[in-house]
Amino acid sequence: MVELIKDHLSYTLQGNIVHFISDEDQRPFWSKALNAYLTENHVDLRMRQRYEEQCVEMTKDAIHRRFVDFVSSVHGVKVDLASGPSGYFAPFLDSLFKEDTLIVTDACPAIISAHSSACDKSNFYVFDVDLNKELPFKDECLDIATGNLLNNLDNYALLVREVYRSLKHGGKFAVIEMFFEHGSKTYSRLKEEGRIWASFESFVEYFEKVGFTYIGGDVISTRKGKISKGDLYPLDENECWSDRTLYFQKS
Numbered sequence: 558m559v560e561l562i563k564d565h566l567s568y569t570l571q572g573n574i575v576h577f578i579s580d581e582d583q584r585p586f587w588s589k590a591l592n593a594y595l596t597e598n599h600v601d602l603r604m605r606q607r608y609e610e611q612c613v614e615m616t617k618d619a620i621h622r623r624f625v626d627f628v629s630s631v632h633g634v635k636v637d638l639a640s641g642p643s644g645y646f647a648p649f650l651d652s653l654f655k656e657d658t659l660i661v662t663d664a665c666p667a668i669i670s671a672h673s674s675a676c677d678k679s680n681f682y683v684f685d686v687d688l689n690k691e692l693p694f695k696d697e698c699l700d701i702a703t704g705n706l707l708n709n710l711d712n713y714a715l716l717v718r719e720v721y722r723s724l725k726h727g728g729k730f731a732v733i734e735m736f737f738e739h740g741s742k743t744y745s746r747l748k749e750e751g752r753i754w755a756s757f758e759s760f761v762e763y764f765e766k767v768g769f770t771y772i773g774g775d776v777i778s779t780r781k782g783k784i785s786k787g788d789l790y791p792l793d794e795n796e797c798w799s800d801r802t803l804y805f806q807k808s
């Protein structure tokens with residue numbers, strides 16, 4: 558795995574964890590806030606159980622199965638971005654060949670530690686890394702990158718360019734993301750803020766500008782209004798939004 562890391566980049570190894578964040582002041586704000594919440598409330602992430610539940614959840618219908626099959630059919634080096642607490646990538650572990658490598662990434666210490674101890678496969682690693690900065694990988698060394706709901710990363714646009722740089726030619730990028738309707742109030746606000754995920758159309762357009770080819774995807778579900786009262790989006794209760802799977806290839 559260390560051969561994937563850029564030359565001259567400093568890191569420390571701790572079991573299956575690779576720490577790229579050495580100074581706690583450098584830890585991204587959202588990961589710090591999440592860590593404080595999890596530790597102060599003594600939350601047990603029950604990660605092994607989450608992996609088991611997600612193996613069922615992620616294969617519950619044809620759309621989710623297509624996503625899992627797409628990722629599972631690519632072998633080599635796989636990286637999941639901002640892996641978070643859901644454990645949604647668990648089915649990728651089941652289809653991992655012993656020659657493959659799966660790297661999950663986050664910057665929240667409690668989540669990193671939970672993933673580290675939930676899986677003892679020797680080809681599974683957890684990177685403690687700030688994804689708002691350049692990725693630690695050498696050019697053209699990854700076979701596939703994946704992500705589930707990455708829109709609260711501060712620098713999604715840079716991340717897409719960094720994934721492109723790190724993927725081999727023909728490498729894949731499979732994401733699950735939520736989008737607002739093109740032309741809606743929420744879309745206009747996000748567009749003004751320069752968010753690449755303002756709408757499905759703007760997202761695909763950005764990926765294509767970077768060099769990816771959009772090779773397909775599905776609408777998972779469509780909803781109207783906020784899920785919970787405190788949600789920021791959509792700005793208007795009458796607006797619809799959808800979750801989608803999207804598949805891209807480095808041309």
Ligand SMILES: C[S@@+](CC[C@H](N)C(=O)[O-])C[C@H]1O[C@@H](n2cnc3c(N)ncnc32)[C@H](O)[C@@H]1O
Nearest residue numbers: 585588639640641642643663664665687688689
């Ligand atoms: C972006 S969402 C991703 C949801 C996740 N894929 C899942 O399925 O649970 C939340 C996660 O992103 C992580 N995160 C947010 N900003 C980050 C950053 N700059 N670098 C690394 N991880 C980050 C948080 O620590 C949190 O675990």
